[in-house]
Amino acid sequence: MLAGSVAHAELVGDAEAGRKLAGQCRTCHGADGYAQIPVAPHIGGEPVAYLAAQLTAFREGTRQHEMMSVVAKSLTDMQIADLAAWYGGVTAISDLPDGISADAAPSACITCHGADGLSLMQDAPNLAGENVIYIETQLKAFRTGKRRHAAMTDIAKSLTEAEMRAAAEWYAATQLTLTR
Amino acid sequence: MNRLLSSIAALALMAGLGLAQGAGVPDNLEKLSNFQQTGVTEFTFIEQGGDYAAGIKATLEKITMPDGFKIELYAVVPDARHMAVGPQGIVTFVGTRKDKVWAVTDRNKDRIADEVKDFAPSLTFSIPNGPCFSKDGFLYIAEQNRVLLFPAAEFFYESPDVAAFNLVEKGKLIPVEEESFNHTARVCKIGPDGKIYISLGQPFNVAPAEKLDLYNEVGIGGIIRMNVDGSAREVYTYGVRNSVGHDFHPETGELWWTDNQVDGMGDDIPPGEINRQTEAGQHFGAPWYGGGSVRTAEYEGEEVPVEVVMPASETVAHAADLGMSFYTGNMFPEKYRNAIFSAQHGSWNRTTPVGARVMVTFIDDEGTATTEPFAEGWIDENGEYLGRPVDVVNLRDGSILVSDDLAGALYRISYE
Numbered sequence: 001m002l003a004g005s006v007a008h009a010e011l012v013g014d015a016e017a018g019r020k021l022a023g024q025c026r027t028c029h030g031a032d033g034y035a036q037i038p039v040a041p042h043i044g045g046e047p048v049a050y051l052a053a054q055l056t057a058f059r060e061g062t063r064q065h066e067m068m069s070v071v072a073k074s075l076t077d078m079q080i081a082d083l084a085a086w087y088g089g090v091t092a093i094s095d096l097p098d099g100i101s102a103d104a105a106p107s108a109c110i111t112c113h114g115a116d117g118l119s120l121m122q123d124a125p126n127l128a129g130e131n132v133i134y135i136e137t138q139l140k141a142f143r144t145g146k147r148r149h150a151a152m153t154d155i156a157k158s159l160t161e162a163e164m165r166a167a168a169e170w171y172a173a174t175q176l177t178l179t180r
Numbered sequence: 181m182n183r184l185l186s187s188i189a190a191l192a193l194m195a196g197l198g199l200a201q202g203a204g205v206p207d208n209l210e211k212l213s214n215f216q217q218t219g220v221t222e223f224t225f226i227e228q229g230g231d232y233a234a235g236i237k238a239t240l241e242k243i244t245m246p247d248g249f250k251i252e253l254y255a256v257v258p259d260a261r262h263m264a265v266g267p268q269g270i271v272t273f274v275g276t277r278k279d280k281v282w283a284v285t286d287r288n289k290d291r292i293a294d295e296v297k298d299f300a301p302s303l304t305f306s307i308p309n310g311p312c313f314s315k316d317g318f319l320y321i322a323e324q325n326r327v328l329l330f331p332a333a334e335f336f337y338e339s340p341d342v343a344a345f346n347l348v349e350k351g352k353l354i355p356v357e358e359e360s361f362n363h364t365a366r367v368c369k370i371g372p373d374g375k376i377y378i379s380l381g382q383p384f385n386v387a388p389a390e391k392l393d394l395y396n397e398v399g400i401g402g403i404i405r406m407n408v409d410g411s412a413r414e415v416y417t418y419g420v421r422n423s424v425g426h427d428f429h430p431e432t433g434e435l436w437w438t439d440n441q442v443d444g445m446g447d448d449i450p451p452g453e454i455n456r457q458t459e460a461g462q463h464f465g466a467p468w469y470g471g472g473s474v475r476t477a478e479y480e481g482e483e484v485p486v487e488v489v490m491p492a493s494e495t496v497a498h499a500a501d502l503g504m505s506f507y508t509g510n511m512f513p514e515k516y517r518n519a520i521f522s523a524q525h526g527s528w529n530r531t532t533p534v535g536a537r538v539m540v541t542f543i544d545d546e547g548t549a550t551t552e553p554f555a556e557g558w559i560d561e562n563g564e565y566l567g568r569p570v571d572v573v574n575l576r577d578g579s580i581l582v583s584d585d586l587a588g589a590l591y592r593i594s595y596e
Binding site: 024027028037065071073131134137165 | 357
C-alpha cells in the first residue's frame with residue numbers, strides 16, 4: 001500500500017496548481033491547511049510524501065472517510081502531487097503550552113511525532129494542535145483495523161484508553177502556527 | 181463579588197427548596213465515579229471583548245434580515261454547537277464537537293453574556309455536542325457514546341466538581357466498534373411525553389446494506405427515545421442519514437427534524453430536508469433515498485422495502501440544515517409564532533457555496549411547510565465563510581440565540 005504512494009510522491013507537484021485545486025479543500029482544511037471544522041485535521045506543513053500517500057489511500061479506498069472518499073475519488077496522481085506540494089509548502093511551527101516541559105511528552109510517540117507534534121520522518125504526520133477527538137479517532141481506527149499501518153497499528157493496540165486520551169491531550173495542547 | 185453573591189443566593193434557594201445535588205435523580209442511575217474525572221479544578225474563561233469580538237461584530241453588520249430585526253454578538257464561545265437555555269434563563273449551555281461544554285452566563289440580564297467558562301472541567305467529555313434541559317432543571321448532555329445527567333445544573337455549574345449521573349453509560353449509546361467522529365454530533369430534547377429523544381447519525385455517505393440490520397436495531401441512522409431513568413429505550417425514527425436538529429411542535433407535540441443528505445451526486449441534488457413525524461417508527465427513506473425523492477446510486481433500481489415518509493419541506497441541496505427550534509416567544513411579529521427557526525451550516529462540495537444562514541419555516545393550517553431565508557450574509561464575495569450557523573434556541577424574553585462554530589460565537593436576534 002505504501003509502495004504505490006511513494007511512487008506518487010516522486011511526481012514533482014506544482015504548488016501553484018495545487019493552490020487552485022485547494023479551493024475545494026478550504027471549507028474544511030483552510031487555504032493554508034489550518035482546519036476549519038473539528039473533524040478535519042490540520043494539513044498545512046505536513047510532509048509532502050505523507051500528504052500524497054493519504055490522498056492516494058482515500059482515492060484507492062484503503063483509508064475511508066465519508067467526506068474524504070468523495071473528495072479524493074476523482075483526483076489524478078498529478079493533482080494529488082500538486083495539492084501535496086501546496087499544503088506541504090507551508091511552514092509549521094509548534095509551541096508547547098506555557099510552563100510545560102518537553103520531558104513530559106508521551107515517550108512512546110516522540111521518536112516519530114516529536115515532543116511538540118512536528119513529525120521527524122517523511123511518512124509520519126504532524127500531530128501538533130490536532131484536537132483530542134481527531135487524534136483519538138485515528139488511534140482507534142488503527143486499533144480496530146479501519147486504518148492500517150505497519151508501525152501505528154501495533155502502537156495503537158498497545159495503548160489503553162487512558163493512554164490514548166493522555167497522548168491526544170498532550171498533542172492537542174500544543175499550539176500550531178502555519179506560515180507561508 | 182457579584183458572582184459570589186449570586187451563587188450564594190442560588191445555594192440558599194436550593195436549600196430552601198430542600199434540593200441537593202442529585203435530588204430527584206432516579207435510583208437506578210449510577211453516579212459518575214472519580215476515576216472518570218481528570219482532577220482539573222480550574223475553569224477556562226473565554227475573553228469576551230478585544231479584537232476577536234470586534235471582528236465578529238464587523239461581520240454582523242453585513243447580515244440582512246426582515247425589517248425590524250436586529251442581530252448582536254451575545255458571546256464569544258469557541259466551537260459553539262447546540263445550545264440549551266436553563267429554565268431560569270441565567271445560563272445557556274453550549275456543546276462542541278471537541279471536548280468541552282461551555283456555560284454562558286448573562287447575570288445582569290442586559291442580553292449580552294458577561295461570562296463564558298467551561299462546564300464541569302473535572303470531567304472528560306468526547307464530542308459533547310448536544311445539551312438539553314428538562315423543565316425541572318436537569319441538564320442532559322449527549323456525547324459520542326454516552327449521555328450524562330446533571331441535576332440542577334443551573335445552580336451548581338459554578339463548581340468545577342458538579343455531580344454527574346449516567347443516563348446512558350459510556351459505550352452503551354452505540355456499540356463501541358461503530359463509533360466515528362463524523363456524523364456524531366448528537367442532539368437531544370425532552371418530548372411532551374417526558375421522554376428524552378436523541379439523534380444518532382450514521383457514519384457513511386450512504387449506509388452499506390450489510391450494516392442496516394444492526395443500525396435499525398440500535399437506532400443508528402435514526403432518532404431514539406427513552407424514559408429519563410434510562411428505561412424503555414426504543415427506536416422512534418428510521419431511515420435518517422444524519423439528523424442534527426429536532427424539536428416538538430408546541431401545539432401538536434409532533435417531532436420535526438432536519439436531515440443532511442447524500443454528497444457526491446452533483447451540485448443540485450439531492451434536496452435537504454425538514455421532516456415531520458406523526459407517529460413512532462416511521463421510516464424516512466435513507467439509504468434508498470438520498471434526500472427527497474432522489475434515489476441513491478448505491479441502491480438504484482432496488483425495490484424500497486419500507487413505506488417511506490417524504491419530507492415536509494425540501495431545502496436547497498448541500499446547505500446542511502442543522503439545529504432547529506419552534507419559535508415560542510412573544511417578541512417577534514405574530515406570523516412567527518410556532519414557525520421553525522433553523523440553521524444552515526453551509527455546503528462544502530458545491531461549486532458555489534450555499535447555506536450559512538438562518539432559515540424560517542412557516543406551517544399553514546393544512547400542515548404545509550414553506551422554508552425561506554431569514555438571516556443571511558455569512559458568505560463573502562469570494563465564496564468564503566465568515567460564519568457558519570449551527571443551532572437556534574429561544575431565550576426567555578422572546579429573542580433567539582444562534583450559534584456559530586466557525587466564528588465561535590453566539591448571536592442574539594431581537595425585534596423592535
